[in-house]
Amino acid sequence: MTVSDLRLPAEWEPQAGVLIAWPHQGTDWAPRLVDTETTYIALACAIARFEPLRICVADQALRERAERLLREAGAELSRIDFVTLPYDDTWLRDSGPITLVSSDGQRVLNDFRFTGWGGKFGAEQDDALITGLVARGLFAPAAHQRIDWALEGGAIESDGHGTVLTTWRCLTQRHPSLSREAISESLRRSLHASRVLWLDHGYLEGDDTDAHIDTLARLAPDDAIVYQACDDSSDSHHQELQRMADELAALRTADGRAYTLHALPWAQPIIDGERRLAASYANYLIVNGAVLMPAYGDPADDQAAAVIAQAHPGREVVPVPCRPLIWQNGSLHCVTMQLPQGTLA
Numbered sequence: 001m002t003v004s005d006l007r008l009p010a011e012w013e014p015q016a017g018v019l020i021a022w023p024h025q026g027t028d029w030a031p032r033l034v035d036t037e038t039t040y041i042a043l044a045c046a047i048a049r050f051e052p053l054r055i056c057v058a059d060q061a062l063r064e065r066a067e068r069l070l071r072e073a074g075a076e077l078s079r080i081d082f083v084t085l086p087y088d089d090t091w092l093r094d095s096g097p098i099t100l101v102s103s104d105g106q107r108v109l110n111d112f113r114f115t116g117w118g119g120k121f122g123a124e125q126d127d128a129l130i131t132g133l134v135a136r137g138l139f140a141p142a143a144h145q146r147i148d149w150a151l152e153g154g155a156i157e158s159d160g161h162g163t164v165l166t167t168w169r170c171l172t173q174r175h176p177s178l179s180r181e182a183i184s185e186s187l188r189r190s191l192h193a194s195r196v197l198w199l200d201h202g203y204l205e206g207d208d209t210d211a212h213i214d215t216l217a218r219l220a221p222d223d224a225i226v227y228q229a230c231d232d233s234s235d236s237h238h239q240e241l242q243r244m245a246d247e248l249a250a251l252r253t254a255d256g257r258a259y260t261l262h263a264l265p266w267a268q269p270i271i272d273g274e275r276r277l278a279a280s281y282a283n284y285l286i287v288n289g290a291v292l293m294p295a296y297g298d299p300a301d302d303q304a305a306a307v308i309a310q311a312h313p314g315r316e317v318v319p320v321p322c323r324p325l326i327w328q329n330g331s332l333h334c335v336t337m338q339l340p341q342g343t344l345a
Contacts, residue, residue: 005102006192010160011286012221012312014341017052018287019133020044021090021335022066024058028089028121028328035324040066041073043292043332046318048076051288052344054138055082056092056129085132088116088125091330093214094152095126096337097133099142100192107142107343109134110190112151117209118173140345147190150174154212154334156187157219162194163254165219167202169211197251202244204228205236206278208329215280215331216244220311222260223253228282229263237266262311265300272327283322283331284308286315287338294332295319 022040023029029036047053057063063082071077087095094117097109111130116123134144151174157165164187171183178186184196202216209215217227225248230241251259264281271277281304285292291312295301305317322331 005104005106006100006108007102007160007162008098008156008158008164008191008193009101009340010158010219010221011338013160015051015288016339016341016344017054018047018285019054019056019092019096019337019339020047021056021087021092022058022062023090024062026058032324032327037069039321039324041069041075042320043335044070044080045073045075046290046292046320047287047336048079049318050290051079053080054344055080056087056133057082057084058086059084083133083136083138085129085136086125087129088123089121091126091334092129092337093154093334094209095123095129096153097130097339098151098153098156098191099340099343101340101342105342107140107340109139109142109144111144111146112190113148114152115150115174117152118150120208137345139343142343149186149190151187151190152209152212153337154209154214156191157213157217158191158193159219159223161254162192163197163219164191164193164195165197165199165213165217165225167199167211167213167216169200169203170209170213173210195254199244199247201240201247202228203237203240204278204280205276206326206329212334214333215278215283217248218282218284220262223257224260224262224311225251226262226264226282226308226311228266228280230266232266235266235269262307264307265303267296267298267300270296270323270326277326278329278331279326280331281308283333285333285336285338286312290316290318292318292320292332294322294325296323296326297321
């Protein structure tokens, strides 16, 4: 396997399965655990319709509870398996493996340092998650590459052909002493990318990831980008998301063409107490044959589904109720990590 063989596949490429972690009383979900489990049940059922699902559980009792809830919901249990290990929380987009693939079928599990989004939360168990999964035989034979450099899966998007899209707001927070070029070089080297595209604008109130790209803009097939727009000029996000849209319009593909842009509608503000929650439609998960879309019980849900269907032709769009997730500042994509074809044992 040569260096040039490795690449970070696009999310829409064939997958072996999806990895999630079940919420429990020892996580931040505890105050609203029952509501949160309704989303996890819907999410697990939806994933298992299309491909295998691996669920991390903290202990045998949690496994039995999750399995019972999924059985009662009619989930395809033949496609679901469980792995028992400790974890701090359930945001596996950021603590799970960022998997590289090669042309001859080799896999490399990139295990970046996870710092709890820049030290905001305790993350010792989550930082050890990938090592624990490897030890429990979850993966097919693959190189496990520990990288002592902070990076979360939600901070990057890949087109599968060497282009990575990310945000400066996030990565300069993780690496404040590094220049943009130094961070770009680290991304190119660790992800085997040929170029890095940066966004300087875009944020969502209630997002504590420092503007992860997967809440804002998503690379899509055929040189397209799906992005969260805000058409309400009175909203506090309007100016910043318009600047982001202008940045996206100025980006060019590797061969110099403009990207096809798909603007997602703006949900009405969702307020929890005095806190606004980050209801982004961009935080969707692509699986084999489908796109699982966060739904918020908003009139814009249907329009968002139509935009996503246009950007991902040939895939069924499946809404998953995600209001419980945004209470903890993330959504559907944030709690999942897809595993490329050939990754699972």
